[in-house]
Amino acid sequence: MQPLIDNARTFGQRPEEFAKLAEGQSPEVLFITCADSRVVPALITGARPGQLFELRTAGNIVPPYGSGTPTGEAATIEYAVEVLGVQHIVVCGHSHCGAVGAVVRGDDLNTVPAVRDWLAHAAEEPRCTDPADPTVAEAVQHHVLTQLLRLRSYPCVDKRLAAGELQLHGWYYEVHTGAVREHRADTDLFEAL
Numbered sequence: 001m002q003p004l005i006d007n008a009r010t011f012g013q014r015p016e017e018f019a020k021l022a023e024g025q026s027p028e029v030l031f032i033t034c035a036d037s038r039v040v041p042a043l044i045t046g047a048r049p050g051q052l053f054e055l056r057t058a059g060n061i062v063p064p065y066g067s068g069t070p071t072g073e074a075a076t077i078e079y080a081v082e083v084l085g086v087q088h089i090v091v092c093g094h095s096h097c098g099a100v101g102a103v104v105r106g107d108d109l110n111t112v113p114a115v116r117d118w119l120a121h122a123a124e125e126p127r128c129t130d131p132a133d134p135t136v137a138e139a140v141q142h143h144v145l146t147q148l149l150r151l152r153s154y155p156c157v158d159k160r161l162a163a164g165e166l167q168l169h170g171w172y173y174e175v176h177t178g179a180v181r182e183h184r185a186d187t188d189l190f191e192a193l
Contacts, residue, residue: 018049027053030080032147033092034060034099038175041092053080058115059099059143060091061122062150074154081156081166089151092171092180093144095135104128104139137172141190144170145183 012018027050031041035056042052055076063073080086093100102109103123109116124146126139148168151157160166170183172190181190 021050025050025053025084027051027080027084028087029053030055030077030084030086030089031092032057032060032062032077032089033173034058034094034097036094036097036175038096039092039094039173044092044173044180053084053086055080057122058118059097059103059123060093060147061099061118062091062147063122064150065153065155077151077154078156081154081160085165087165088167088169089157090169090171091144091147091151092173093140093147094173095137095140095175097136097140097143099123100126100140100143101134101136104131104136135174135176137174141170141172141183144172148183 029047029052031045031052032055033039033041035058041047041054045052053076055073057073061073062077063071065074077089080089099115099119100123101107102115103119103125109119123143126136126143126146128136128139128142130138148170151168152161157166157168161168170190172181172183173179174181180193182193183190
């Protein structure tokens with residue numbers, strides 16, 4: 001913890017670098033990814049402050065639209081699309097994902113009921129031919145595509161897609177190599193960017 005505290009103490013000693021951020025934000029991308037500490041959107045993309053609007057959830061899950069109860073995830077998506085006018089939404093899954101792995105393996109999550117209920121509520125069981133694969137790559141990639149479909153059910157996303165003002169992207173990040181792959185509609189495969 002101490003190195004983090006030390007950096008936070010010196011971080012604000014360059015006010016000229018941050019003054020422009022007070023004028024507002026206009027990110028081009030909503031980046032939806034897992035809360036996993038090994039997945040750092042700004043590190044992966046090289047983004048600077050103000051370039052990415054981030055939504056991080058356990059398992060990079062996009063909950064179904066209109067569940068009857070407003071969610072922070074739905075509010076974040078709607079704000080990014082309607083107010084900030086992002087032009088791209090990236091859903092980025094990652095290798096070795098604990099959430100997707102738990103769903104695929106059918107882990108007993110009774111000791112973590114909030115996690116159990118979140119995964120049951122928000123995740124369709126991902127396809128996986130090898131549940132023993134520690135990367136759960138196939139399952140994560142299927143899961144990313146499911147989340148992209150869920151995004152299309154959000155009226156604000158559907159409207160902007162139809163108008164040609166928004167693009168959706170599915171990414172897969174390998175935590176053990178740093179490689180990033182993007183889903184290509186023409187091949188239906190995740191290929192190197």
